[in-house]
Amino acid sequence: xxxxxxxxxxxxxxxxxxxxxxxxxxxxxxxxxxxxxxxxxxxxxxxxxxxxxxxxxxxxxxxxxxxxxxxxxxxxxxxxxxxxxxxxxxxxxxxxxxxxxxxxxxxxxxxxxxxxxxxxxxxxxxxxxxxxxxxxxxxxxxxxxxxxxxxxxxxxxxxxxxxxxxxxxxxxxxxxxxxxxxxxxxxxxxxxxx
Amino acid sequence: xxxxxxxxxxxxxxxxxxxxxxxxxxxxxxxxxxxxxxxxxxxxxxxxxxxxxxxxxxxxxxxxxxxxxxxxxxxxxxxxxxxxxxxxxxxxxxxxxxxxxxxxxxxxxxxxxxxxxxxxxxxxxxxxxxxxxxxxxxxxxxxxxxxxxxxxxxxxxxxxxxxxxxxxxxxxxxxxxxxxxxxxxxxxxxxxxxxxxxxxxxxxxxxxxxxxxxxxxxxxxxxxxxxxxxxxxxxxxxxxxxxxxxxxxxxxxxxxxxxxxxxxxxxxxxxxxxxxxxxxxxxxxxxxxxxxxxxxxxxxxxxxxxx
Numbered sequence: 001x002x003x004x005x006x007x008x009x010x011x012x013x014x015x016x017x018x019x020x021x022x023x024x025x026x027x028x029x030x031x032x033x034x035x036x037x038x039x040x041x042x043x044x045x046x047x048x049x050x051x052x053x054x055x056x057x058x059x060x061x062x063x064x065x066x067x068x069x070x071x072x073x074x075x076x077x078x079x080x081x082x083x084x085x086x087x088x089x090x091x092x093x094x095x096x097x098x099x100x101x102x103x104x105x106x107x108x109x110x111x112x113x114x115x116x117x118x119x120x121x122x123x124x125x126x127x128x129x130x131x132x133x134x135x136x137x138x139x140x141x142x143x144x145x146x147x148x149x150x151x152x153x154x155x156x157x158x159x160x161x162x163x164x165x166x167x168x169x170x171x172x173x174x175x176x177x178x179x180x181x182x183x184x185x186x187x188x189x190x191x192x193x194x
Numbered sequence: 195x196x197x198x199x200x201x202x203x204x205x206x207x208x209x210x211x212x213x214x215x216x217x218x219x220x221x222x223x224x225x226x227x228x229x230x231x232x233x234x235x236x237x238x239x240x241x242x243x244x245x246x247x248x249x250x251x252x253x254x255x256x257x258x259x260x261x262x263x264x265x266x267x268x269x270x271x272x273x274x275x276x277x278x279x280x281x282x283x284x285x286x287x288x289x290x291x292x293x294x295x296x297x298x299x300x301x302x303x304x305x306x307x308x309x310x311x312x313x314x315x316x317x318x319x320x321x322x323x324x325x326x327x328x329x330x331x332x333x334x335x336x337x338x339x340x341x342x343x344x345x346x347x348x349x350x351x352x353x354x355x356x357x358x359x360x361x362x363x364x365x366x367x368x369x370x371x372x373x374x375x376x377x378x379x380x381x382x383x384x385x386x387x388x389x390x391x392x393x394x395x396x397x398x399x400x401x402x403x404x405x406x407x408x409x410x411x412x413x414x415x416x417x418x419x420x421x422x423x424x425x426x427x428x429x430x431x432x433x434x435x436x437x438x439x440x441x442x443x444x445x446x447x448x449x450x451x452x453x454x455x456x457x458x459x460x461x462x463x464x465x466x467x468x469x470x471x472x473x474x475x476x477x478x479x480x481x482x483x484x485x486x487x488x489x490x491x492x493x494x495x496x497x498x499x500x501x
Binding site: 052 | 226252253263340342
């Protein structure tokens with residue numbers, strides 16, 4: 001006798017929690033993501049260039065960590081990843097990228113646990129904006145050091161290709177981050193619960 | 195009661211978060227201020243060298259692991275220009291065939307004149323790169339920023355590399371200058387390319403009268419040569435080589451005669467006393483996987499590197 005409503009013949013009686021939900025704070029995954037992103041950025045990305053632009057994988061990594069774990073974890077991750085890049089790549093600075101990624105992590109963390117953090121569009125836009133902030137910040141720093149580059153060269157050869165490549169390569173980073181870290185949750189001292 | 199406790203915890207959390215972030219900002223400011231104020235032997239540069247030594251083996255493995263993907267990307271991106279390059283290269287081959295015959299005759303005459311003048315010993319030294327020993331090195335990483343055109347290679351002080359060792363790469367025309375070693379650790383070295391904004395090279399154009407000039411980076415991948423007087427007979431396609439003279443009161447760390455690039459344009463206004471010479475390097479160092487470091491061995495070469 002059919003009631004007209006579909007019934008499930010097999011399957012669990014209660015819905016399983018999503019597989020992507022990380023147990024605990026997921027800080028181990030944050031560390032693994034930061035190390036993986038730095039390794040890829042330093043060893044692979046310099047060869048994936050269009051004109052003089054190189055994709056920025058650190059920016060989406062910091063953005064997704066900040067969106068899913070809050071300002072404090074985002075800022076510390078940005079600081080650590082930036083410093084690690086400056087230690088392992090012959091970039092000629094120390095503390096500059098660390099500061100820029102720290103600011104990005106602290107800023108993007110404000111959107112944690114808000115509606116935007118669960119979408120894909122907002123992190124993607126934030127990743128490109130973060131890459132833009134890093135490029136402009138680095139430009140200002142180089143100008144302060146006395147290094148120069150024609151504005152047209154900077155925009156056409158460096159900035160636009162970097163942003164385009166970052167936009168192309170950000171979605172996989174964001175998806176991996178969401179898969180590993182699960183639902184957005186602010187992690188800070190005095191945080192209660194698992 | 196519970197509400198005030200929650201508010202108190204929230205306030206403490208916010209305060210702690212701000213304190214940590216502010217502390218990290220101060221650390222960043224302190225680090226980059228210290229980094230640019232200290233000498234190249236300072237503790238922060240030392241930490242960078244130590245980190246380079248530690249991660250160099252990891253980077254080497256990662257670089258080799260992703261080499262096929264890099265090659266595939268390079269092949270795909272190079273495909274676009276392949277047809278144009280083939281046509282251009284065919285024209286060049288025709289021109290070079292004629293030059294090769296001419297050069298063979300000149301070589302023969304030069305050998306006879308050298309024997310007459312007794313300068314064989316000097317030229318032998320030149321053939322041995324004037325007291326330098328070439329050490330081949332794998333490029334393990336490059337700068338992630340175009341502001342710093344540099345790379346890290348997998349040889350260091352344990353292979354005899356010292357700061358200011360010249361770095362060359364093979365081209366169809368022979369070895370050409372790529373850059374100079376700026377930082378050395380035991381197992382890795384940093385190379386600043388000649389197209390890096392911080393690098394200046396004392397150079398000359400033999401076909402234009404061998405006037406001493408200074409090469410510096412202007413735009414990504416291009417060099418400008420200054421100090422060439424108006425009367426110099428500079429023309430496009432003339433070769434630019436390193437000079438042996440001092441630059442800004444400092445001795446040049448480069449041995450003389452290493453090819454650097456070709457003159458691509460020459461300009462001079464009526465009021466200028468110098469010519470504006472644009473030079474394209476023979477080698478785009480960013481595309482290379484291997485470089486050769488010229489390790490100074492002779493006393494003269496070591497003194498040149500020591501500055």
